[in-house]
Amino acid sequence: MTEHVTVSRDGEIAIVTLDNPPVNALSFHLREPLGKALEALRDDEAVRGVVIACAGATFIAGADITEFNTPKATASPNLRELIVLLESFEKPTVAAIHGTAFGGGLELAMGCHFRVADRNARFGLPEVKLGLLPGAGGTLRLPRLIGPLKALTVIVSGNPIGARDALAEGLVEAVYDDSLVANAVAFAREQADKATALVPVSRREDKIAEAKNDLDTFDAGVAALLKKKRGLDAPRLCAQSVRNGLTMPFDEALAQERAYFVELVEGEQSRAQRHLFFAEREAAKVPGVGKEVEPREVRRAGVIGAGTMGGGIAMSFLNGGIPVTILEMDREALDRGIARMDGNYAISVKRGSLTEEAKAKRMGLLTGTTDYADLADCDLIIEAVFEEMAIKKEVFGKLDAVAKPGAILASNTSYLDVDEIAASTSRPSDVVGLHFFSPANIMRLLEIVRGRKTAPDVLKTALAVARKIAKVPVVVGVCHGFVGNRMLASRSAELEDLLLEGATPEQVDKVFTDFGWPMGPFAMGDLAGLDIGWRNRKSLGKTAAIADALCEQGRFGQKTGKGFYIYEAGSRTPTPDPEVAALIEEKAREKGVNRRDISAEEIAERTMYPMINEGAKILQEGIASRASDVDIVWVNGYGFPIGKGGPMFWAESEGLGKIVERLEHWHGRTGKAVFEPAELLREAADSGSLAAARKGKAA
Numbered sequence: 206m207t208e209h210v211t212v213s214r215d216g217e218i219a220i221v222t223l224d225n226p227p228v229n230a231l232s233f234h235l236r237e238p239l240g241k242a243l244e245a246l247r248d249d250e251a252v253r254g255v256v257i258a259c260a261g262a263t264f265i266a267g268a269d270i271t272e273f274n275t276p277k278a279t280a281s282p283n284l285r286e287l288i289v290l291l292e293s294f295e296k297p298t299v300a301a302i303h304g305t306a307f308g309g310g311l312e313l314a315m316g317c318h319f320r321v322a323d324r325n326a327r328f329g330l331p332e333v334k335l336g337l338l339p340g341a342g343g344t345l346r347l348p349r350l351i352g353p354l355k356a357l358t359v360i361v362s363g364n365p366i367g368a369r370d371a372l373a374e375g376l377v378e379a380v381y382d383d384s385l386v387a388n389a390v391a392f393a394r395e396q397a398d399k400a401t402a403l404v405p406v407s408r409r410e411d412k413i414a415e416a417k418n419d420l421d422t423f424d425a426g427v428a429a430l431l432k433k434k435r436g437l438d439a440p441r442l443c444a445q446s447v448r449n450g451l452t453m454p455f456d457e458a459l460a461q462e463r464a465y466f467v468e469l470v471e472g473e474q475s476r477a478q479r480h481l482f483f484a485e486r487e488a489a490k491v492p493g494v495g496k497e498v499e500p501r502e503v504r505r506a507g508v509i510g511a512g513t514m515g516g517g518i519a520m521s522f523l524n525g526g527i528p529v530t531i532l533e534m535d536r537e538a539l540d541r542g543i544a545r546m547d548g549n550y551a552i553s554v555k556r557g558s559l560t561e562e563a564k565a566k567r568m569g570l571l572t573g574t575t576d577y578a579d580l581a582d583c584d585l586i587i588e589a590v591f592e593e594m595a596i597k598k599e600v601f602g603k604l605d606a607v608a609k610p611g612a613i614l615a616s617n618t619s620y621l622d623v624d625e626i627a628a629s630t631s632r633p634s635d636v637v638g639l640h641f642f643s644p645a646n647i648m649r650l651l652e653i654v655r656g657r658k659t660a661p662d663v664l665k666t667a668l669a670v671a672r673k674i675a676k677v678p679v680v681v682g683v684c685h686g687f688v689g690n691r692m693l694a695s696r697s698a699e700l701e702d703l704l705l706e707g708a709t710p711e712q713v714d715k716v717f718t719d720f721g722w723p724m725g726p727f728a729m730g731d732l733a734g735l736d737i738g739w740r741n742r743k744s745l746g747k748t749a750a751i752a753d754a755l756c757e758q759g760r761f762g763q764k765t766g767k768g769f770y771i772y773e774a775g776s777r778t779p780t781p782d783p784e785v786a787a788l789i790e791e792k793a794r795e796k797g798v799n800r801r802d803i804s805a806e807e808i809a810e811r812t813m814y815p816m817i818n819e820g821a822k823i824l825q826e827g828i829a830s831r832a833s834d835v836d837i838v839w840v841n842g843y844g845f846p847i848g849k850g851g852p853m854f855w856a857e858s859e860g861l862g863k864i865v866e867r868l869e870h871w872h873g874r875t876g877k878a879v880f881e882p883a884e885l886l887r888e889a890a891d892s893g894s895l896a897a898a899r900k901g902k903a904a
């Protein structure tokens with residue numbers, strides 16, 4: 206017995222209690238005494254059943270990530286050995302689960318004969334989110350409890366399921382409202398009294414029998430599940446491992462699962478995904494916002510503007526259980542906005558991802574108004590009106606007049622100067638940018654824009670609220686377009702010229718999709734609507750020969766059936782259009798540009814390298830605190846492939862020296878500013894690390 210593992214007795218039932226705060230991770234200092242305790246209990250004839258429970262807030266929430274890549278991670282007894290030991294018991298073993306049983310925690314629980322749970326317990330195998338697979342039998346035992354396709358859904362999503370679902374699917378045998386351990390002991394005693402033979406999970410066949418006999422149906426289900434995971438190794442190998450469980454003897458499949466785990470853990474993708482995991486935690490640490498800073502309380506949010514963004518932002522708050530007052534200019538616009546939100550929820554209900562009851566509850570938290578005075582009780586008010594400084598200032602002036610003291614006033618502006626907006630109020634320290642991404646109820650990124658005068662507790666509140674509404678926050682500084690849109694502008698700077706010089710939209714887009722982006726920039730433009738950029742250019746007095754000409758012909762993209770591509774009626778599939786090819790050639794002739802063959806390599810260099818270069822400038826100016834913050838922005842807001850870890854992480858593996866050299870090449874050839882290497886990028890090329898160069902700057 207040690208402080209981490211205690212064994213007590215309730216008659217002939219032994220209770221093993223694990224205590225490894227804060228989340229009972231499977232550290233070596235827990236595994237070692239657990240192994241000893243289990244061996245003793247297995248051989249103790251006075252013990253007729255064993256309950257494994259946890260002290261504190263949760264069951265085992267997973268592996269100990271601080272042991273990652275250390276010898277302790279695999280030191281004996283490792284998790285696989287503990288599970289083998291559990292499965293050798295000839296008396297009932299029962300995992301009593303409260304809180305979360307994640308990753309290795311769930312795998313250990315599946316090593317028991319039975320699982321019982323508190324009604325608030327949650328179960329999941331989140332390894333795929335780190336680019337890994339559950340490597341201690343998870344891909345083989347979960348299918349034997351809930352069926353292979355259901356199991357694979359859980360494994361590939363990495364998302365947890367609740368106790369009710371777990372009971373319905375057969376992952377747990379019983380769910381209790383209270384007294385979990387006492388109930389688990391009673392359950393163990395009941396099982397011990399039964400004469401039926403105990404079958405370890407690894408030997409159960411009933412739930413996999415059907416798929417074993419019909420691999421085609423299984424394979425079709427797998428293909429549907431993997432559709433959105435294109436290019437990622439972990440989900441693919443998870444699926445292969447589940448399939449092995451149907452075609453191979455258990456022990457052989459288990460050895461293969463281990464081999465897949467090793468392959469993944471040593472691979473580039475998992476390295477990138479682990480980087481992102483830590484980057485997300487790191488992003489919560491904001492210079493000047495220490496532990497001592499207390500966040501303000503946000504009990505009600507206000508949203509100004511019920512358009513595309515306002516509606517989505519309001520839904521994010523409603524989803525997080527925070528009541529919202531939404532304001533529009535007039536009744537008609539308000540009704541339209543609210544109807545759209547209602548319609549979006551209705552789609553979720555139809556798809557089965559939301560119950561009618563939950564929808565009603567969320568909409569019940571919403572109040573609509575056209576009167577600013579109704580915002581007086583809001584603790585946080587987010588403006589999402591048209592992108593025009595004069596309008597924003599007018600709105601903030603009105604907010605200043607009605608908002609209660611201490612209320613946080615936020616703008617969802619995409620580009621505008623948050624300091625200038627703040628200066629239009631009498632309380633600039635309460636003003637912050639909260640830049641959501643479209644669709645705001647779905648996209649996870651939230652750029653929190655720190656103004657010159659934004660108070661530390663306002664930032665702390667924004668970070669806390671972000672988590673509450675399931676967003677990934679990154680604090681950024683004030684500049685045109687902040688981190689994401691500013692880098693996007695650099696990524697896009699050469700697109701028009703690439704077309705003029707000889708590339709086609711489909712050729713450019715293919716370079717992007719081959720890289721792993723969900724879509725190329727031209728297909729994306731068609732999806733978002735080319736008229737948005739056109740209007741924006743006109744207001745700034747800018748032009749883009751090809752895109753302007755398309756818009757002049759009424760080709761706004763998918764919504765008009767034509768843009769850079771042509772779309773068959775009702776289809777979202779872009780098809781190259783000879784008319785566009787002719788238009789591009791015509792514009793090139795007008796401009797006297799000699800067209801030539803453009804390689805995929807050139808396209809990548811002239812789009813992605815300027816994006817990296819802008820990222821380095823952003824770091825140099827302190828607009829982002831760290832390179833990993835930039836990665837978080839791009840992965841969560843712009844679809845940068847997670848298997849590549851974000852643009853700055855990718856740049857280091859691509860080779861900073863190579864990027865600088867190619868930027869110099871293009872700078873020399875074109876003289877364009879986007880190619881002029883940032884000072885920080887040059888320095889980082891010497892050390893090989895952007896983080897080190899950034900630190901040198903900060904010091």
Ligand code: NAD
Pocket residue numbers: 509510511512513514515532533534538588589590591592593596600617618619620640641642643
């Ligand atoms: P939108 O045109 O869909 O919605 C704006 C809404 O604001 C309209 O419903 C309008 O009636 C209302 N409105 C305008 N002036 C108002 C006022 N004085 N008081 C109350 N309501 C008013 O625009 P959107 O796309 O939702 O953009 C809103 C803001 O969000 C802009 O600043 C935009 O830059 C930013 N943004 C947009 C996106 C995007 O992808 N659409 C992404 C991030 C940020």
